[in-house]
Amino acid sequence: MSSRFVLLVGLVACLSVGCRDQGAVKLTISFPNFKPGCIRVSVKDAQGTGEERSTELREQLTGKKRGEKVTVAAFREEGWGSTLTVTATAFEQQCSQGPEFTASDSVDVGRGVSSAALTLVADDADDDGYVSKASGGTDCNDDEATVHPGQKELCNTRDDNCDGKANEGFEQLGQQCGTGSITCQTWACNTEGAMSCQELTPEWYRDQDGDGEGDPKTGVSQCAQPAGYVNNKLDCDDDNEERYSAAAEQCNGVNDNCDDEVDEGFKIGTACTGDLGCGGTFECATTAKSECRVVTSTWYLDLDQDGHGAKDTELKYCGTMPPGSNYVDSSDDCDDTNKNVHPGVAELCDTLDNNCDGQKDEGLGVGETCDPGFGCEGIRECAADGSTQCTPKTLPTKYYADNDLDQYGRDDSVIQTCGTPTAGYVAQGGDCDDDNRFTHPNAAEVCDQADNDCDNDTDEGDVCPTTPEWANHSSTGSEPWRSVALHGNGGVWVAGANKLHQRKPGETDFDDLSTCTTGGDVYTVAATPGSGDALLGGNAGFTARYAPSTEQCTNNGQQEVNTHIRGVTAIPVGSDIEAHFVGLNSDGGADKGRAFRVLTPQGTNYDNQSLSEAVYDVHGLSQDALFAVGGANSSRIYRFNSSSGNWGTESVPSGGLSLLGVWVVNPKLAYAVGNNGTMYSWDGSTWSKVSNTPAENLSSVVAFGSHSIYVTTLLGKVYHYNGSAWTKVFEVDPAAPSPLRDIAANHPGDIWVVGDKGKRYHWPQ
The missing domain is CATH 2.60.40 (Immunoglobulin-like)
Known part of the structure; x- marks a missing residue:
């Protein structure tokens, strides 16, 4: 000590x-x-x-x-x-x-x-003074105290002394012994652990690899030893001559000596202390020795905590990650100050090398041409969130759906394009009522109890009298006013029977021009575009034209057209004006209706066409949007074909009665009205029946859009539709109803209605 x-x-x-x-x-x-x-x-x-x-x-x-x-x-x-x-x-x-x-x-x-x-940790379960091989000792059977190193080897097929061999010293086991007539005598172990010559047939085992030990799966019982066989079954791999019971155990992860243990004697897997004082375990260094392999790891500082460490921050450590540190086991971070930069991360579009591959924004198409939509040419650029976006080289223009064709669209219908906009779209938005062409930003405010200029005020600017109402401008007699037309800025034509009155623009009284209608029974009057000439039509083909510029009446009298004229309209055709007249056939033919037209009215070169049903009104804006309506006991609508010059019958839903009035608002909107509340709307291609209309005979109609419609009735009333409901806005005399025959308007603040007994009314004064 x-x-x-x-x-x-x-x-x-x-x-x-x-x-x-x-x-x-x-x-x-x-x-x-x-x-x-x-x-x-x-x-x-x-x-x-x-x-x-x-x-x-x-x-x-x-x-x-x-x-x-x-x-x-x-x-x-x-x-x-x-x-x-x-x-x-x-x-x-x-x-x-x-x-x-x-x-x-x-x-x-x-x-x-x-x-x-x-x-001190080790196991000696059988208390024989030798530690089990499982815990690093030399005892090959720690459940049997008579088995350990130094023990005398017995003849018992057991490795008594733990030297990796069984029955050493008894090499004659299994060989023949004795003489005489008994030929199958074999050396074998007896119950005392000694070897004796016994009468039994030996078992032979195939020795494929020639290592002197046989394969236990190939036993053959016979007295004589077969060629290639041995009298033991100790081999655990008869295809490998280096694996047999007497082989030296190597450190290689293989059971070399067939003892059901691997790498015994090398302490493989047991704890040890190695470099840096780190704990480790024994592992094979070569086939002849093991060494202490410590669990030593290298760590790198990860400042941005993205799971990737920076180079040149190496830290050696025993075992797992250093506790309470920002260290990781990689050193591949190319920017340890930005957690969005490290290998394996998706490349962002931010001018950084996010995935540390030496490139910036690769694979994202930055700078390439692209299609941003809207018919624009674009270029691929980085977005604020790290993605890419296709940026138009030229910003698209916003366009808005213009349903009422007033060149202003509603804001909730915007589209964007760098090309030509879709038909029906305009570049100005802000329309607060896209179903009324007299309502849009910058529109003139008129007296119609609506916000025409979309400024959230109604009828501002003194456009209405103190108390707006339907002003009475009736004539003194009992004239049956059947038709009214407007011209210029405030000019009014009123006609019926053999009467024609005019109120000139800027004046308050009507002039009697009935010398122009002498001898005629007039039903309709229309004003020509531009000049405002009055075109008149009546029974027996009576026509006349009065020009306000010259104050002359021309072509008045009955024409050879075989028509009781009930409606007339004038439309521009190139630089000319084309007049269309419609009515009833007056020659007694099978066809009940008739239509004719003439250029530069009023000439005499009439283009006549017979129609199957009588027609009572005609209106249009051009040859492509020109309709005539009528019918006897059911509704009939005709449309002019500009290619053929003929009138064709339109498809109309059933259930309607005779139609008395028609009004074309724009190329995609028109209305037709008639008896017992019959009303149809046209959307540019199809006529549809309108429900919940006033239950009266509707004599005429004028509209400024689908949210602003006025109709007159033969009971002397005027109804207005605002897009959701009908409201009666005027009545001649509830006690003594008098028919209203026609309605005309320049805009919602300038409306005229006329009827029997000289009735003439104007909104709002």
Whole structure:
């Protein structure tokens, strides 16, 4: 024993005589699952100063049993620090011989006495003084006390002495023995563990690889030894001559000696201490030896905590990740200050090399031409969120659906395009009522109880009289006013029977121009575009034209057209004006209706056409939007065909009665009205029946859009539709109803209605 180790009693004695200030460790060593044959105890300065001191305990273990303890004292040497490293190494039988079982700890002793405990871990289940191979010992069968190294080998097919061989010294086993007539006598093990010559047929096993040991799966029973067979079945791999029971075990992960164990004797998998003081396990270094492989890892600082560390920040560490640190096991981050930059991340469009491949914004198509939609040419650019966007080189123009064709569209119908907009779309929005062409931003405010200029005010600017109402401008007689037309800015034509009255623009009284209608029974009047000439039509083909510029009446009289004229309209055709007249056939033919037209009215070159049903009104804006309506007991609508010059019958839903009035608002909107509330609307291609109309005979109609419609009735009333409901806005005399025959308007603040008994009314004054 070294002079610096004593038994516990010696330590106590030393303490009693004043050596307390040296510093010492009271070390208790336990071995709960085996009894060592020898224990070496060593002590050294934890910082490596001076030499290590050690002693071996042998006698102290005499009489000790598995599960007991031994206690020693270790003193601090002069010059050592206050921290000592104590180590206990156990051996199965003799010190420095056989497998080792080690435990170690560091103890801060100062100049006093500190206690420490070490536990030596190994298993000797059969208590035969040899540790099981499973825990790093040499006992090949720790369940049998008579099996261990040094044990006498018996003839019993068992490896009694744990040398990797069974029945050594009994090599004649399985060979023939004896003489005489008995030929199948074989050397075999008896019950006493000895070899004797016994009467039995030997078992032979194929030795494919020629290593002297047979394959247990190929047994053959016969007296004589077959060629290529041996009298044992010890081989665990008969295709590999290097694997057999007598082979030396190598450190290679293979059971070389067929003992059902792999790499025994090399401590593979057992704990050890290696470089940096790191704990590790024994692993194969070569086929002949193992070495302590420590779990040492290299870590790199990860400042941006994106899971990737920076180069040149290497940290060596034992075991797993350093606790409480920002270290990771990779060093591939090319920017450790930005968590959006590291290998494996999706490349963002941000002018950074996000995935650390040496390129920026690769694969994103930056700078390439693209299609941003809207018919525009675009270029691929980075977006604020790191994605890409196709930016138009020229921003698309916004267009708005213009349903009422007033060149203003509603804001909720916007489309964008760099090309030609869809038909029916305009570049101005803000229309607060896209179903009334007199309502849009910058529109003239008129007296119609509506917000015409979309400024959220109604009838502002003194456009209405103090009390707006339907003003009475009736004539003094009992004239049956059947038709009214407007011209210029405030000009009015009124006609019926043999009467024609005019109110000139800017005046308040009507002039009697009935000399132009003498001898005629007039039903209709229309104003020509531009000049405002009055075109008149009546019974027996009566026509006339009055020009306000010359105050002359021309072409008045009956024409050879065989028509009782009931409606007339004038439309521009190129630089000319084309007049269309419609009515009833007056020659007694089978066809009940008739239509004719003439250029530059009023000439005499009439283009006549017979129609199957009588027609009572005609209206249009051009040859492509020109309709005539009528019918006897059902509704009939005709449309002019500009290509053929003929009138064709339109498809109309059933259920309607005779139609008396028609009004074309624009090329995509028209209305026709008639008896018993009959009303149809046209959307540019199809006529549809309108429901919930006033239940009266509707004589005429004028409209400014689908949300602003006025109709007159033969009971002397005017109804207005605002897009959701019909409202009666005027009545001639509830006590004595008088028919209203026609209605005309320049805009919602300038409306005229006329009827029987000289009735003429104007909204709003």
